[in-house]
Amino acid sequence: VPVRRDVPEHMLADEVRLASLHALKCRFCKRCGGAMELAVPTNEDALRHVCIKCAYVDYHNPKMVVGMVVEHEGRVLLCKRALEPCAGLWTLPAGYMELGESCAEGAARETMEEANAAVEIASPYAHLDIPVIGQAYIFFRGRLAAPYTYSAGPESEDVRLFAPDDIPYDQLAFSSVLLTLKRWEADIRRGAYTLAHGVIRKKPGASYRDPDAFQYKESYEVTLMQDVIEKG
Numbered sequence: 001v002p003v004r005r006d007v008p009e010h011m012l013a014d015e016v017r018l019a020s021l022h023a024l025k026c027r028f029c030k031r032c033g034g035a036m037e038l039a040v041p042t043n044e045d046a047l048r049h050v051c052i053k054c055a056y057v058d059y060h061n062p063k064m065v066v067g068m069v070v071e072h073e074g075r076v077l078l079c080k081r082a083l084e085p086c087a088g089l090w091t092l093p094a095g096y097m098e099l100g101e102s103c104a105e106g107a108a109r110e111t112m113e114e115a116n117a118a119v120e121i122a123s124p125y126a127h128l129d130i131p132v133i134g135q136a137y138i139f140f141r142g143r144l145a146a147p148y149t150y151s152a153g154p155e156s157e158d159v160r161l162f163a164p165d166d167i168p169y170d171q172l173a174f175s176s177v178l179l180t181l182k183r184w185e186a187d188i189r190r191g192a193y194t195l196a197h198g199v200i201r202k203k204p205g206a207s208y209r210d211p212d213a214f215q216y217k218e219s220y221e222v223t224l225m226q227d228v229i230e231k232g
């Protein structure tokens with residue numbers, strides 16, 4: 001089997017990648033049922049899960065989470081999670097992108113599933129990478145669309161609109177949601193929307209239940225001039 005077992009030092013020093021690979025490992029090859037091991041495939045320079053029998057490489061790549069900042073009459077739509085992780089905490093409607101859909105379609109679908117709410121998408125809003133858990137969050141901004149109704153879907157125990165002053169910052173589910181809502185609140189207060197990208201670095205050992213246990217490094221934030229918020 002064409003793999004290297006003398007794994008270079010720098011690959012073993014990458015603790016984030018090693019932990020991710022460990023968490024994702026399947027014991028058996030999904031092509032031939034042979035045993036999987038961690039090795040460096042020929043012509044590659046990365047540790048991967050490789051079948052010792054047929055050399056099948058089980059590639060693992062980050063996943064895209066797509067979500068919505070839905071506005072209605074100056075307020076934002078939040079869902080109280082009915083399921084773990086983070087049951088009982090508030091989140092923006094969001095979830096894993098499905099095969100065959102665009103990011104925007106996925107964000108609108110998640111909003112319908114979690115909040116029974118139709119949306120009209122206005123713009124991309126925030127792109128937040130979380131390398132330690134292998135996720136990229138893409139949030140869009142949009143408006144509640146006709147018939148302007150919402151209610152709890154099967155994954156939610158409550159769905160409500162929150163004014164900027166009333167956002168439950170101490171009961172939010174995820175760091176990505178916290179950062180996106182803080183940006184939205186700031187945008188509403190100054191009267192112009194932004195578009196931003198940044199990277200969330202979780203503190204070592206931090207629980208996903210602790211949305212403050214991270215550092216955020218922004219790589220850009222631009223203000224959208226064509227879409228100034230009308231102050232009511």
Ligand SMILES: [Zn+2]
Nearest residue numbers: 029032051054
């Ligand atoms: Zn195999």
